[in-house]
Amino acid sequence: MASVRTHLWFGNDQAVEAANFYADNIPSSAVTRVFTARTEPDKPIAEVVEFTVAGHEVIGLNAGPEFHLNEAFSFYLRVDGQDEVDQFWEILTADGGEPGPCGWCKDKFGVSWQVIPRELEELSGDYTSAANQRVCQAMLTMGKIDVAELRAAYDGG
Structure with missing residues (x-):
């Protein structure tokens, strides 16, 4: 198989x-x-x-040194809530890792990660409603994802 x-x-x-x-x-x-x-x-x-x-x-x-990882590949790490976002973001960006936009970061080995709370998936839906689109726009302004800001955007605030 x-x-x-x-x-x-x-x-x-x-x-x-x-x-x-x-x-x-x-x-x-x-x-x-x-x-x-x-x-x-x-x-x-x-x-x-x-x-x-x-x-x-x-x-x-x-x-060998001539090969480099890049953002064309990433691990999508789905987490539960802000505490896990914060925990894994800290682990992955420590000791030479790099924060990036929209929930993306690189670890110290150059591997790209997306640290995405389940709430982002739930609040984004299929991006067709006004609330879903506000969540997407809010996410586009973030580095590390902020769940409270996503909820506020969804609610219209």
């Missing part, structure tokens, strides 16, 4: 470090296997790590 896993190429030999960071900080995450790929017995090619992020299977590869 076919399956799909995300495969991330890390530039600075950080694949295992990143996998361990996610396992330590994101619920339902774990490192499942680390090995070195080889073409000849004494010639390592790259370190490979298999891990899960919130139950999603991922393969990480130390691919």
Whole structure:
């Protein structure tokens, strides 16, 4: 049976470090296997790590300094409420991570994340009502998502 896993190429030999960071900080995450790929017995090619992020299977590869992760890929981290937004935003932007617009940020390894509270999804609906559109406009002005501001926008305030 076919399956799909995300495969991330890390530039600075950080694949295992990143996998361990996610396992330590994101619920339902774990490192499942680390090995070195080889073409000849004494010639390592790259370190490979298999891990899960919130139950999603991922393969990480130390691919060399010429490769860089970018916003074309992101983990969408759905959380419950402002406390979890604040908690994960702090974890992901610490030690060299970067805040971004509209709930996006990068962690210290260069992986992009969207830290999105369920309330944003609920209040945005299908973006067709005036209340949904106000929520979208409010979100577009934010870095880290502010649930209270989203609710105020939905209510017309």
